[in-house]
Amino acid sequence: MRRIGTVNDPDKAQELAKRLADYLITLSIESSVDSDGQGGWTLWVRDEERVDEAKQAFAEFLASPDDPKFKVSSEASRIRDQRIAENRRRLETQRKLKMSMPKTRGVGAMSSMPGRQQAIPVTLGVVLISVILSFSTGFARQNTSEIPGQISFEEKAYDKLSFVDPGEYIQTGDAFHSVREGEVWRIFTPMFLHGDMFHLAFNMIALFMLGSVLERLHGSKKYFVLLMVSYLVGMAFQLFLPPPSALPVWARGLAGSPFSIGASGAVYGLFGFLWIRPMIDSFYPLRIPPRNVMLMLGWLVFCIFGISGIANGAHIGGLIAGVAFAMLIPNRFLSDSE
Incomplete structure:
Protein backbone atom coordinates (compact mmCIF):
# COMPACT_ATOMS: atom_id res chain seq x y z
CA MET A 1 0.00 0.00 0.00
CA SER A 74 -23.09 4.79 -9.58
CA GLU A 75 -20.49 3.29 -11.90
CA ALA A 76 -18.16 2.63 -8.95
CA SER A 77 -20.96 0.85 -7.08
CA ARG A 78 -21.67 -1.30 -10.13
CA ILE A 79 -18.00 -2.28 -10.41
CA ARG A 80 -17.79 -3.13 -6.70
CA ASP A 81 -20.95 -5.25 -6.87
CA GLN A 82 -19.58 -7.06 -9.92
CA ARG A 83 -16.33 -7.82 -8.11
CA ILE A 84 -18.19 -9.07 -5.06
CA ALA A 85 -20.20 -11.42 -7.29
CA GLU A 86 -17.04 -12.64 -9.02
CA ASN A 87 -15.35 -13.22 -5.70
CA ARG A 88 -18.31 -15.26 -4.47
CA ARG A 89 -18.22 -17.32 -7.64
CA ARG A 90 -14.49 -17.91 -7.22
CA LEU A 91 -14.92 -18.98 -3.60
CA GLU A 92 -17.77 -21.30 -4.55
CA THR A 93 -15.67 -22.83 -7.32
CA GLN A 94 -12.76 -23.34 -4.94
CA ARG A 95 -15.09 -24.86 -2.35
CA LYS A 96 -16.45 -27.34 -4.89
CA LEU A 97 -12.95 -28.16 -6.05
CA LYS A 98 -11.70 -28.67 -2.50
CA MET A 99 -14.64 -30.93 -1.63
CA SER A 100 -14.02 -33.10 -4.66
CA MET A 101 -10.25 -33.37 -4.31
CA PRO A 102 -8.20 -35.39 -1.84
CA LYS A 103 -5.96 -33.40 0.47
CA THR A 104 -2.74 -34.65 -1.11
CA ARG A 105 -1.19 -32.69 -3.94
CA GLY A 106 0.32 -33.88 -7.18
CA VAL A 107 4.06 -34.14 -7.54
CA GLY A 108 6.48 -33.56 -10.36
CA ALA A 109 6.09 -31.18 -13.27
CA MET A 110 2.53 -30.15 -12.38
CA SER A 111 3.07 -29.98 -8.63
CA SER A 112 0.97 -26.83 -8.28
CA MET A 113 -2.11 -28.71 -9.45
CA PRO A 114 -4.31 -31.19 -7.58
CA GLY A 115 -3.04 -34.74 -7.76
CA ARG A 116 -5.00 -38.01 -7.64
CA GLN A 117 -8.56 -37.68 -8.85
CA GLN A 118 -11.88 -39.39 -8.35
CA ALA A 119 -14.96 -39.55 -10.61
CA ILE A 120 -13.18 -38.68 -13.84
CA PRO A 121 -14.73 -41.17 -16.27
CA VAL A 122 -13.77 -39.35 -19.47
CA THR A 123 -10.10 -39.02 -18.56
CA LEU A 124 -9.83 -42.58 -17.31
CA GLY A 125 -11.79 -43.86 -20.30
CA VAL A 126 -9.47 -42.18 -22.79
CA VAL A 127 -6.41 -43.53 -20.96
CA LEU A 128 -7.82 -47.08 -20.81
CA ILE A 129 -8.92 -47.18 -24.44
CA SER A 130 -5.60 -45.71 -25.59
CA VAL A 131 -3.62 -48.34 -23.69
CA ILE A 132 -5.75 -51.20 -25.01
CA LEU A 133 -5.76 -50.08 -28.65
CA SER A 134 -2.10 -49.06 -28.71
CA PHE A 135 -1.02 -52.47 -27.47
CA SER A 136 -3.57 -54.28 -29.64
CA THR A 137 -2.26 -52.62 -32.80
CA GLY A 138 1.41 -53.13 -31.99
CA PHE A 139 2.18 -49.41 -31.59
CA ALA A 140 2.12 -48.83 -35.37
CA ARG A 141 4.71 -51.61 -35.78
CA GLN A 142 2.37 -54.52 -36.31
CA ASN A 143 3.57 -58.08 -36.27
CA THR A 144 2.98 -59.78 -39.60
CA SER A 145 1.03 -63.00 -39.95
CA GLU A 146 2.92 -66.27 -39.73
CA ILE A 147 0.81 -67.50 -42.64
CA PRO A 148 2.10 -66.17 -45.96
CA GLY A 149 -0.40 -63.98 -47.79
CA GLN A 150 -2.56 -63.31 -44.74
CA ILE A 151 -2.85 -60.10 -42.74
CA SER A 152 -2.28 -60.31 -39.00
CA PHE A 153 -4.85 -59.16 -36.45
CA GLU A 154 -2.64 -56.22 -35.47
CA GLU A 155 -2.40 -55.09 -39.11
CA LYS A 156 -6.15 -55.41 -39.63
CA ALA A 157 -6.95 -53.53 -36.44
CA TYR A 158 -4.50 -50.73 -37.19
CA ASP A 159 -5.76 -50.29 -40.73
CA LYS A 160 -9.38 -50.20 -39.54
CA LEU A 161 -8.68 -47.61 -36.83
CA SER A 162 -6.46 -45.26 -38.85
CA PHE A 163 -8.03 -42.19 -40.42
CA VAL A 164 -7.81 -43.76 -43.86
CA ASP A 165 -7.09 -47.32 -44.99
CA PRO A 166 -3.48 -47.28 -46.26
CA GLY A 167 -4.29 -49.45 -49.28
CA GLU A 168 -7.23 -47.30 -50.30
CA TYR A 169 -5.18 -44.15 -49.85
CA ILE A 170 -2.44 -45.50 -52.12
CA GLN A 171 -5.03 -46.29 -54.79
CA THR A 172 -7.12 -43.10 -54.57
CA GLY A 173 -4.84 -40.47 -53.05
CA ASP A 174 -7.93 -39.29 -51.12
CA ALA A 175 -7.34 -38.91 -47.39
CA PHE A 176 -11.12 -38.87 -46.81
CA HIS A 177 -11.93 -41.93 -48.92
CA SER A 178 -12.61 -44.29 -45.99
CA VAL A 179 -14.76 -41.71 -44.20
CA ARG A 180 -16.73 -41.02 -47.38
CA GLU A 181 -17.41 -44.76 -47.57
CA GLY A 182 -19.22 -44.53 -44.24
CA GLU A 183 -16.41 -45.51 -41.86
CA VAL A 184 -16.95 -42.40 -39.74
CA TRP A 185 -15.36 -43.92 -36.63
CA ARG A 186 -12.02 -43.25 -38.30
CA ILE A 187 -12.43 -39.56 -37.47
CA PHE A 188 -12.04 -40.36 -33.77
CA THR A 189 -10.09 -43.59 -33.40
CA PRO A 190 -6.61 -42.25 -34.36
CA MET A 191 -6.67 -40.39 -31.06
CA PHE A 192 -6.29 -43.70 -29.22
CA LEU A 193 -3.42 -45.11 -31.31
CA HIS A 194 0.22 -44.41 -30.44
CA GLY A 195 3.54 -45.02 -32.12
CA ASP A 196 5.52 -46.42 -29.20
CA MET A 197 5.59 -46.74 -25.42
CA PHE A 198 7.12 -43.28 -24.91
CA HIS A 199 4.46 -41.69 -27.10
CA LEU A 200 1.71 -43.42 -25.14
CA ALA A 201 3.22 -42.71 -21.72
CA PHE A 202 3.88 -39.02 -22.43
CA ASN A 203 0.38 -38.40 -23.74
CA MET A 204 -1.42 -40.36 -21.04
CA ILE A 205 0.51 -38.79 -18.15
CA ALA A 206 -0.06 -35.31 -19.55
CA LEU A 207 -3.72 -36.08 -20.25
CA PHE A 208 -4.26 -37.35 -16.73
CA MET A 209 -2.51 -34.45 -15.02
CA LEU A 210 -4.27 -31.77 -17.06
CA GLY A 211 -7.55 -33.50 -17.78
CA SER A 212 -8.33 -34.79 -14.31
CA VAL A 213 -8.44 -31.33 -12.74
CA LEU A 214 -10.48 -29.91 -15.59
CA GLU A 215 -12.98 -32.76 -15.56
CA ARG A 216 -13.42 -32.52 -11.81
CA LEU A 217 -13.77 -28.73 -11.90
CA HIS A 218 -16.10 -28.32 -14.89
CA GLY A 219 -17.79 -31.70 -15.12
CA SER A 220 -17.43 -34.55 -17.59
CA LYS A 221 -19.71 -33.16 -20.32
CA LYS A 222 -17.97 -29.81 -20.69
CA TYR A 223 -14.57 -31.39 -20.36
CA PHE A 224 -15.46 -33.92 -23.06
CA VAL A 225 -16.43 -31.09 -25.42
CA LEU A 226 -13.10 -29.32 -24.83
CA LEU A 227 -11.15 -32.55 -25.24
CA MET A 228 -12.82 -33.63 -28.48
CA VAL A 229 -12.88 -30.21 -30.11
CA SER A 230 -9.16 -29.86 -29.38
CA TYR A 231 -8.48 -33.27 -30.89
CA LEU A 232 -10.65 -32.63 -33.98
CA VAL A 233 -9.18 -29.21 -34.69
CA GLY A 234 -5.71 -30.69 -34.29
CA MET A 235 -6.57 -33.52 -36.68
CA ALA A 236 -7.97 -31.03 -39.20
CA PHE A 237 -4.77 -28.98 -39.09
CA GLN A 238 -2.70 -32.11 -39.63
CA LEU A 239 -4.83 -33.23 -42.58
CA PHE A 240 -4.82 -29.92 -44.42
CA LEU A 241 -1.17 -28.93 -44.00
CA PRO A 242 0.86 -29.27 -47.23
CA PRO A 243 2.83 -32.47 -47.87
CA PRO A 244 6.61 -32.59 -47.17
CA SER A 245 7.44 -32.18 -50.86
CA ALA A 246 5.77 -28.74 -50.87
CA LEU A 247 7.88 -27.41 -47.99
CA PRO A 248 11.53 -26.46 -47.62
CA VAL A 249 13.65 -28.93 -45.69
CA TRP A 250 13.77 -26.81 -42.53
CA ALA A 251 9.94 -26.56 -42.41
CA ARG A 252 9.06 -30.18 -43.05
CA GLY A 253 8.17 -30.61 -39.41
CA LEU A 254 5.00 -28.74 -40.37
CA ALA A 255 4.04 -31.18 -43.13
CA GLY A 256 0.58 -32.72 -43.13
CA SER A 257 -0.42 -36.38 -43.25
CA PRO A 258 -3.62 -38.44 -42.97
CA PHE A 259 -1.78 -41.03 -40.89
CA SER A 260 -1.18 -39.00 -37.71
CA ILE A 261 -2.04 -40.81 -34.48
CA GLY A 262 -2.14 -40.00 -30.79
CA ALA A 263 -3.87 -37.78 -28.26
CA SER A 264 -1.28 -35.00 -28.22
CA GLY A 265 -3.56 -32.57 -30.07
CA ALA A 266 -6.13 -32.99 -27.30
CA VAL A 267 -3.39 -32.65 -24.65
CA TYR A 268 -2.22 -29.37 -26.15
CA GLY A 269 -5.83 -28.18 -26.18
CA LEU A 270 -6.14 -28.82 -22.44
CA PHE A 271 -2.80 -27.10 -21.89
CA GLY A 272 -3.86 -24.09 -23.97
CA PHE A 273 -7.06 -23.74 -21.98
CA LEU A 274 -5.35 -23.95 -18.59
CA TRP A 275 -2.60 -21.60 -19.72
CA ILE A 276 -4.85 -18.81 -21.01
CA ARG A 277 -8.00 -19.06 -18.88
CA PRO A 278 -6.44 -17.52 -15.73
CA MET A 279 -5.39 -14.53 -17.85
CA ILE A 280 -9.00 -14.04 -18.94
CA ASP A 281 -10.57 -14.79 -15.55
CA SER A 282 -8.48 -13.55 -12.62
CA PHE A 283 -10.57 -15.68 -10.25
CA TYR A 284 -9.98 -18.94 -12.11
CA PRO A 285 -8.77 -21.38 -9.43
CA LEU A 286 -6.15 -23.25 -11.47
CA ARG A 287 -2.75 -22.12 -12.74
CA ILE A 288 0.03 -23.76 -14.71
CA PRO A 289 3.46 -22.76 -13.34
CA PRO A 290 5.45 -20.63 -15.83
CA ARG A 291 8.22 -23.24 -16.02
CA ASN A 292 5.70 -25.82 -17.23
CA VAL A 293 4.33 -23.41 -19.81
CA MET A 294 7.86 -22.97 -21.13
CA LEU A 295 8.34 -26.75 -21.10
CA MET A 296 5.22 -27.39 -23.19
CA LEU A 297 5.91 -24.59 -25.66
CA GLY A 298 9.58 -25.52 -25.87
CA TRP A 299 8.67 -29.15 -26.60
CA LEU A 300 6.31 -27.97 -29.34
CA VAL A 301 9.06 -25.97 -31.05
CA PHE A 302 11.62 -28.76 -30.59
CA CYS A 303 9.27 -31.28 -32.20
CA ILE A 304 8.80 -28.99 -35.21
CA PHE A 305 12.46 -28.38 -35.92
CA GLY A 306 14.29 -31.17 -34.12
CA ILE A 307 12.36 -34.43 -34.54
CA SER A 308 10.99 -36.06 -37.67
CA GLY A 309 7.73 -37.96 -37.91
CA ILE A 310 5.80 -35.86 -35.37
CA ALA A 311 2.23 -34.65 -36.03
CA ASN A 312 3.04 -31.03 -35.22
CA GLY A 313 -0.05 -29.78 -37.02
CA ALA A 314 -2.14 -31.64 -34.45
CA HIS A 315 -0.17 -30.01 -31.63
CA ILE A 316 -0.65 -26.53 -33.09
CA GLY A 317 -4.31 -27.03 -33.96
CA GLY A 318 -5.12 -28.45 -30.54
CA LEU A 319 -3.32 -25.57 -28.85
CA ILE A 320 -5.25 -23.02 -30.89
CA ALA A 321 -8.55 -24.74 -30.04
CA GLY A 322 -7.77 -24.73 -26.30
CA VAL A 323 -6.72 -21.09 -26.35
CA ALA A 324 -9.88 -20.16 -28.27
CA PHE A 325 -12.01 -22.00 -25.70
CA ALA A 326 -10.28 -20.16 -22.87
CA MET A 327 -10.83 -16.77 -24.51
CA LEU A 328 -14.36 -17.20 -25.85
CA ILE A 329 -16.32 -19.45 -23.46
CA PRO A 330 -18.29 -17.35 -20.91
CA ASN A 331 -18.00 -17.97 -17.19
CA ARG A 332 -21.66 -18.94 -16.91
CA PHE A 333 -21.10 -21.91 -19.25
CA LEU A 334 -18.16 -23.17 -17.20
CA SER A 335 -19.78 -22.58 -13.82
CA ASP A 336 -23.27 -23.91 -14.55
CA SER A 337 -23.84 -27.31 -12.95
CA GLU A 338 -24.47 -30.25 -15.25
Whole structure:
Protein backbone atom coordinates (compact mmCIF):
# COMPACT_ATOMS: atom_id res chain seq x y z
CA MET A 1 0.00 0.00 0.00
CA ARG A 2 1.26 3.45 -0.91
CA ARG A 3 0.01 6.71 0.53
CA ILE A 4 -1.10 9.05 -2.24
CA GLY A 5 -2.19 12.09 -0.26
CA THR A 6 -4.63 13.52 2.25
CA VAL A 7 -7.81 15.52 1.72
CA ASN A 8 -7.98 18.19 4.42
CA ASP A 9 -11.28 19.93 3.74
CA PRO A 10 -12.69 20.51 7.26
CA ASP A 11 -16.32 20.10 6.20
CA LYS A 12 -16.38 17.26 3.71
CA ALA A 13 -12.97 15.58 3.64
CA GLN A 14 -14.46 12.11 3.97
CA GLU A 15 -16.98 12.67 1.18
CA LEU A 16 -14.32 14.01 -1.17
CA ALA A 17 -11.88 11.19 -0.42
CA LYS A 18 -14.54 8.59 -1.12
CA ARG A 19 -15.49 10.36 -4.35
CA LEU A 20 -11.88 10.17 -5.47
CA ALA A 21 -11.74 6.48 -4.52
CA ASP A 22 -14.86 5.94 -6.66
CA TYR A 23 -13.14 7.60 -9.60
CA LEU A 24 -10.01 5.50 -9.17
CA ILE A 25 -11.94 2.24 -9.19
CA THR A 26 -13.40 3.16 -12.59
CA LEU A 27 -9.76 3.33 -13.72
CA SER A 28 -9.18 -0.15 -12.24
CA ILE A 29 -6.99 1.31 -9.50
CA GLU A 30 -7.70 -0.33 -6.15
CA SER A 31 -7.63 2.15 -3.27
CA SER A 32 -8.83 2.74 0.26
CA VAL A 33 -9.37 5.79 2.48
CA ASP A 34 -9.04 6.27 6.22
CA SER A 35 -9.04 9.11 8.73
CA ASP A 36 -5.75 10.61 9.83
CA GLY A 37 -7.27 11.47 13.21
CA GLN A 38 -6.92 15.20 12.61
CA GLY A 39 -9.90 15.88 10.39
CA GLY A 40 -8.27 14.80 7.16
CA TRP A 41 -8.80 11.63 5.09
CA THR A 42 -5.87 9.79 3.51
CA LEU A 43 -5.96 7.91 0.22
CA TRP A 44 -3.97 4.67 -0.18
CA VAL A 45 -3.33 2.71 -3.41
CA ARG A 46 -2.63 -1.03 -3.48
CA ASP A 47 -0.88 -1.42 -6.83
CA GLU A 48 2.66 -0.03 -6.81
CA GLU A 49 2.66 0.20 -10.60
CA ARG A 50 -0.34 2.57 -10.58
CA VAL A 51 0.99 5.00 -7.94
CA ASP A 52 2.05 7.72 -10.39
CA GLU A 53 -1.27 7.53 -12.21
CA ALA A 54 -3.13 7.75 -8.89
CA LYS A 55 -1.05 10.77 -7.79
CA GLN A 56 -1.86 12.55 -11.02
CA ALA A 57 -5.58 11.85 -10.53
CA PHE A 58 -5.29 13.08 -6.92
CA ALA A 59 -3.75 16.35 -8.05
CA GLU A 60 -6.43 16.86 -10.72
CA PHE A 61 -9.12 16.10 -8.17
CA LEU A 62 -7.82 18.63 -5.63
CA ALA A 63 -7.68 21.27 -8.36
CA SER A 64 -11.28 20.65 -9.47
CA PRO A 65 -13.22 18.26 -7.18
CA ASP A 66 -16.56 19.21 -8.75
CA ASP A 67 -15.52 18.26 -12.26
CA PRO A 68 -18.25 15.96 -13.69
CA LYS A 69 -15.70 13.25 -14.49
CA PHE A 70 -15.25 12.64 -10.75
CA LYS A 71 -18.96 12.10 -10.14
CA VAL A 72 -19.04 8.37 -10.84
CA SER A 73 -20.52 6.89 -7.68
CA SER A 74 -23.09 4.79 -9.58
CA GLU A 75 -20.49 3.29 -11.90
CA ALA A 76 -18.16 2.63 -8.95
CA SER A 77 -20.96 0.85 -7.08
CA ARG A 78 -21.67 -1.30 -10.13
CA ILE A 79 -18.00 -2.28 -10.41
CA ARG A 80 -17.79 -3.13 -6.70
CA ASP A 81 -20.95 -5.25 -6.87
CA GLN A 82 -19.58 -7.06 -9.92
CA ARG A 83 -16.33 -7.82 -8.11
CA ILE A 84 -18.19 -9.07 -5.06
CA ALA A 85 -20.20 -11.42 -7.29
CA GLU A 86 -17.04 -12.64 -9.02
CA ASN A 87 -15.35 -13.22 -5.70
CA ARG A 88 -18.31 -15.26 -4.47
CA ARG A 89 -18.22 -17.32 -7.64
CA ARG A 90 -14.49 -17.91 -7.22
CA LEU A 91 -14.92 -18.98 -3.60
CA GLU A 92 -17.77 -21.30 -4.55
CA THR A 93 -15.67 -22.83 -7.32
CA GLN A 94 -12.76 -23.34 -4.94
CA ARG A 95 -15.09 -24.86 -2.35
CA LYS A 96 -16.45 -27.34 -4.89
CA LEU A 97 -12.95 -28.16 -6.05
CA LYS A 98 -11.70 -28.67 -2.50
CA MET A 99 -14.64 -30.93 -1.63
CA SER A 100 -14.02 -33.10 -4.66
CA MET A 101 -10.25 -33.37 -4.31
CA PRO A 102 -8.20 -35.39 -1.84
CA LYS A 103 -5.96 -33.40 0.47
CA THR A 104 -2.74 -34.65 -1.11
CA ARG A 105 -1.19 -32.69 -3.94
CA GLY A 106 0.32 -33.88 -7.18
CA VAL A 107 4.06 -34.14 -7.54
CA GLY A 108 6.48 -33.56 -10.36
CA ALA A 109 6.09 -31.18 -13.27
CA MET A 110 2.53 -30.15 -12.38
CA SER A 111 3.07 -29.98 -8.63
CA SER A 112 0.97 -26.83 -8.28
CA MET A 113 -2.11 -28.71 -9.45
CA PRO A 114 -4.31 -31.19 -7.58
CA GLY A 115 -3.04 -34.74 -7.76
CA ARG A 116 -5.00 -38.01 -7.64
CA GLN A 117 -8.56 -37.68 -8.85
CA GLN A 118 -11.88 -39.39 -8.35
CA ALA A 119 -14.96 -39.55 -10.61
CA ILE A 120 -13.18 -38.68 -13.84
CA PRO A 121 -14.73 -41.17 -16.27
CA VAL A 122 -13.77 -39.35 -19.47
CA THR A 123 -10.10 -39.02 -18.56
CA LEU A 124 -9.83 -42.58 -17.31
CA GLY A 125 -11.79 -43.86 -20.30
CA VAL A 126 -9.47 -42.18 -22.79
CA VAL A 127 -6.41 -43.53 -20.96
CA LEU A 128 -7.82 -47.08 -20.81
CA ILE A 129 -8.92 -47.18 -24.44
CA SER A 130 -5.60 -45.71 -25.59
CA VAL A 131 -3.62 -48.34 -23.69
CA ILE A 132 -5.75 -51.20 -25.01
CA LEU A 133 -5.76 -50.08 -28.65
CA SER A 134 -2.10 -49.06 -28.71
CA PHE A 135 -1.02 -52.47 -27.47
CA SER A 136 -3.57 -54.28 -29.64
CA THR A 137 -2.26 -52.62 -32.80
CA GLY A 138 1.41 -53.13 -31.99
CA PHE A 139 2.18 -49.41 -31.59
CA ALA A 140 2.12 -48.83 -35.37
CA ARG A 141 4.71 -51.61 -35.78
CA GLN A 142 2.37 -54.52 -36.31
CA ASN A 143 3.57 -58.08 -36.27
CA THR A 144 2.98 -59.78 -39.60
CA SER A 145 1.03 -63.00 -39.95
CA GLU A 146 2.92 -66.27 -39.73
CA ILE A 147 0.81 -67.50 -42.64
CA PRO A 148 2.10 -66.17 -45.96
CA GLY A 149 -0.40 -63.98 -47.79
CA GLN A 150 -2.56 -63.31 -44.74
CA ILE A 151 -2.85 -60.10 -42.74
CA SER A 152 -2.28 -60.31 -39.00
CA PHE A 153 -4.85 -59.16 -36.45
CA GLU A 154 -2.64 -56.22 -35.47
CA GLU A 155 -2.40 -55.09 -39.11
CA LYS A 156 -6.15 -55.41 -39.63
CA ALA A 157 -6.95 -53.53 -36.44
CA TYR A 158 -4.50 -50.73 -37.19
CA ASP A 159 -5.76 -50.29 -40.73
CA LYS A 160 -9.38 -50.20 -39.54
CA LEU A 161 -8.68 -47.61 -36.83
CA SER A 162 -6.46 -45.26 -38.85
CA PHE A 163 -8.03 -42.19 -40.42
CA VAL A 164 -7.81 -43.76 -43.86
CA ASP A 165 -7.09 -47.32 -44.99
CA PRO A 166 -3.48 -47.28 -46.26
CA GLY A 167 -4.29 -49.45 -49.28
CA GLU A 168 -7.23 -47.30 -50.30
CA TYR A 169 -5.18 -44.15 -49.85
CA ILE A 170 -2.44 -45.50 -52.12
CA GLN A 171 -5.03 -46.29 -54.79
CA THR A 172 -7.12 -43.10 -54.57
CA GLY A 173 -4.84 -40.47 -53.05
CA ASP A 174 -7.93 -39.29 -51.12
CA ALA A 175 -7.34 -38.91 -47.39
CA PHE A 176 -11.12 -38.87 -46.81
CA HIS A 177 -11.93 -41.93 -48.92
CA SER A 178 -12.61 -44.29 -45.99
CA VAL A 179 -14.76 -41.71 -44.20
CA ARG A 180 -16.73 -41.02 -47.38
CA GLU A 181 -17.41 -44.76 -47.57
CA GLY A 182 -19.22 -44.53 -44.24
CA GLU A 183 -16.41 -45.51 -41.86
CA VAL A 184 -16.95 -42.40 -39.74
CA TRP A 185 -15.36 -43.92 -36.63
CA ARG A 186 -12.02 -43.25 -38.30
CA ILE A 187 -12.43 -39.56 -37.47
CA PHE A 188 -12.04 -40.36 -33.77
CA THR A 189 -10.09 -43.59 -33.40
CA PRO A 190 -6.61 -42.25 -34.36
CA MET A 191 -6.67 -40.39 -31.06
CA PHE A 192 -6.29 -43.70 -29.22
CA LEU A 193 -3.42 -45.11 -31.31
CA HIS A 194 0.22 -44.41 -30.44
CA GLY A 195 3.54 -45.02 -32.12
CA ASP A 196 5.52 -46.42 -29.20
CA MET A 197 5.59 -46.74 -25.42
CA PHE A 198 7.12 -43.28 -24.91
CA HIS A 199 4.46 -41.69 -27.10
CA LEU A 200 1.71 -43.42 -25.14
CA ALA A 201 3.22 -42.71 -21.72
CA PHE A 202 3.88 -39.02 -22.43
CA ASN A 203 0.38 -38.40 -23.74
CA MET A 204 -1.42 -40.36 -21.04
CA ILE A 205 0.51 -38.79 -18.15
CA ALA A 206 -0.06 -35.31 -19.55
CA LEU A 207 -3.72 -36.08 -20.25
CA PHE A 208 -4.26 -37.35 -16.73
CA MET A 209 -2.51 -34.45 -15.02
CA LEU A 210 -4.27 -31.77 -17.06
CA GLY A 211 -7.55 -33.50 -17.78
CA SER A 212 -8.33 -34.79 -14.31
CA VAL A 213 -8.44 -31.33 -12.74
CA LEU A 214 -10.48 -29.91 -15.59
CA GLU A 215 -12.98 -32.76 -15.56
CA ARG A 216 -13.42 -32.52 -11.81
CA LEU A 217 -13.77 -28.73 -11.90
CA HIS A 218 -16.10 -28.32 -14.89
CA GLY A 219 -17.79 -31.70 -15.12
CA SER A 220 -17.43 -34.55 -17.59
CA LYS A 221 -19.71 -33.16 -20.32
CA LYS A 222 -17.97 -29.81 -20.69
CA TYR A 223 -14.57 -31.39 -20.36
CA PHE A 224 -15.46 -33.92 -23.06
CA VAL A 225 -16.43 -31.09 -25.42
CA LEU A 226 -13.10 -29.32 -24.83
CA LEU A 227 -11.15 -32.55 -25.24
CA MET A 228 -12.82 -33.63 -28.48
CA VAL A 229 -12.88 -30.21 -30.11
CA SER A 230 -9.16 -29.86 -29.38
CA TYR A 231 -8.48 -33.27 -30.89
CA LEU A 232 -10.65 -32.63 -33.98
CA VAL A 233 -9.18 -29.21 -34.69
CA GLY A 234 -5.71 -30.69 -34.29
CA MET A 235 -6.57 -33.52 -36.68
CA ALA A 236 -7.97 -31.03 -39.20
CA PHE A 237 -4.77 -28.98 -39.09
CA GLN A 238 -2.70 -32.11 -39.63
CA LEU A 239 -4.83 -33.23 -42.58
CA PHE A 240 -4.82 -29.92 -44.42
CA LEU A 241 -1.17 -28.93 -44.00
CA PRO A 242 0.86 -29.27 -47.23
CA PRO A 243 2.83 -32.47 -47.87
CA PRO A 244 6.61 -32.59 -47.17
CA SER A 245 7.44 -32.18 -50.86
CA ALA A 246 5.77 -28.74 -50.87
CA LEU A 247 7.88 -27.41 -47.99
CA PRO A 248 11.53 -26.46 -47.62
CA VAL A 249 13.65 -28.93 -45.69
CA TRP A 250 13.77 -26.81 -42.53
CA ALA A 251 9.94 -26.56 -42.41
CA ARG A 252 9.06 -30.18 -43.05
CA GLY A 253 8.17 -30.61 -39.41
CA LEU A 254 5.00 -28.74 -40.37
CA ALA A 255 4.04 -31.18 -43.13
CA GLY A 256 0.58 -32.72 -43.13
CA SER A 257 -0.42 -36.38 -43.25
CA PRO A 258 -3.62 -38.44 -42.97
CA PHE A 259 -1.78 -41.03 -40.89
CA SER A 260 -1.18 -39.00 -37.71
CA ILE A 261 -2.04 -40.81 -34.48
CA GLY A 262 -2.14 -40.00 -30.79
CA ALA A 263 -3.87 -37.78 -28.26
CA SER A 264 -1.28 -35.00 -28.22
CA GLY A 265 -3.56 -32.57 -30.07
CA ALA A 266 -6.13 -32.99 -27.30
CA VAL A 267 -3.39 -32.65 -24.65
CA TYR A 268 -2.22 -29.37 -26.15
CA GLY A 269 -5.83 -28.18 -26.18
CA LEU A 270 -6.14 -28.82 -22.44
CA PHE A 271 -2.80 -27.10 -21.89
CA GLY A 272 -3.86 -24.09 -23.97
CA PHE A 273 -7.06 -23.74 -21.98
CA LEU A 274 -5.35 -23.95 -18.59
CA TRP A 275 -2.60 -21.60 -19.72
CA ILE A 276 -4.85 -18.81 -21.01
CA ARG A 277 -8.00 -19.06 -18.88
CA PRO A 278 -6.44 -17.52 -15.73
CA MET A 279 -5.39 -14.53 -17.85
CA ILE A 280 -9.00 -14.04 -18.94
CA ASP A 281 -10.57 -14.79 -15.55
CA SER A 282 -8.48 -13.55 -12.62
CA PHE A 283 -10.57 -15.68 -10.25
CA TYR A 284 -9.98 -18.94 -12.11
CA PRO A 285 -8.77 -21.38 -9.43
CA LEU A 286 -6.15 -23.25 -11.47
CA ARG A 287 -2.75 -22.12 -12.74
CA ILE A 288 0.03 -23.76 -14.71
CA PRO A 289 3.46 -22.76 -13.34
CA PRO A 290 5.45 -20.63 -15.83
CA ARG A 291 8.22 -23.24 -16.02
CA ASN A 292 5.70 -25.82 -17.23
CA VAL A 293 4.33 -23.41 -19.81
CA MET A 294 7.86 -22.97 -21.13
CA LEU A 295 8.34 -26.75 -21.10
CA MET A 296 5.22 -27.39 -23.19
CA LEU A 297 5.91 -24.59 -25.66
CA GLY A 298 9.58 -25.52 -25.87
CA TRP A 299 8.67 -29.15 -26.60
CA LEU A 300 6.31 -27.97 -29.34
CA VAL A 301 9.06 -25.97 -31.05
CA PHE A 302 11.62 -28.76 -30.59
CA CYS A 303 9.27 -31.28 -32.20
CA ILE A 304 8.80 -28.99 -35.21
CA PHE A 305 12.46 -28.38 -35.92
CA GLY A 306 14.29 -31.17 -34.12
CA ILE A 307 12.36 -34.43 -34.54
CA SER A 308 10.99 -36.06 -37.67
CA GLY A 309 7.73 -37.96 -37.91
CA ILE A 310 5.80 -35.86 -35.37
CA ALA A 311 2.23 -34.65 -36.03
CA ASN A 312 3.04 -31.03 -35.22
CA GLY A 313 -0.05 -29.78 -37.02
CA ALA A 314 -2.14 -31.64 -34.45
CA HIS A 315 -0.17 -30.01 -31.63
CA ILE A 316 -0.65 -26.53 -33.09
CA GLY A 317 -4.31 -27.03 -33.96
CA GLY A 318 -5.12 -28.45 -30.54
CA LEU A 319 -3.32 -25.57 -28.85
CA ILE A 320 -5.25 -23.02 -30.89
CA ALA A 321 -8.55 -24.74 -30.04
CA GLY A 322 -7.77 -24.73 -26.30
CA VAL A 323 -6.72 -21.09 -26.35
CA ALA A 324 -9.88 -20.16 -28.27
CA PHE A 325 -12.01 -22.00 -25.70
CA ALA A 326 -10.28 -20.16 -22.87
CA MET A 327 -10.83 -16.77 -24.51
CA LEU A 328 -14.36 -17.20 -25.85
CA ILE A 329 -16.32 -19.45 -23.46
CA PRO A 330 -18.29 -17.35 -20.91
CA ASN A 331 -18.00 -17.97 -17.19
CA ARG A 332 -21.66 -18.94 -16.91
CA PHE A 333 -21.10 -21.91 -19.25
CA LEU A 334 -18.16 -23.17 -17.20
CA SER A 335 -19.78 -22.58 -13.82
CA ASP A 336 -23.27 -23.91 -14.55
CA SER A 337 -23.84 -27.31 -12.95
CA GLU A 338 -24.47 -30.25 -15.25
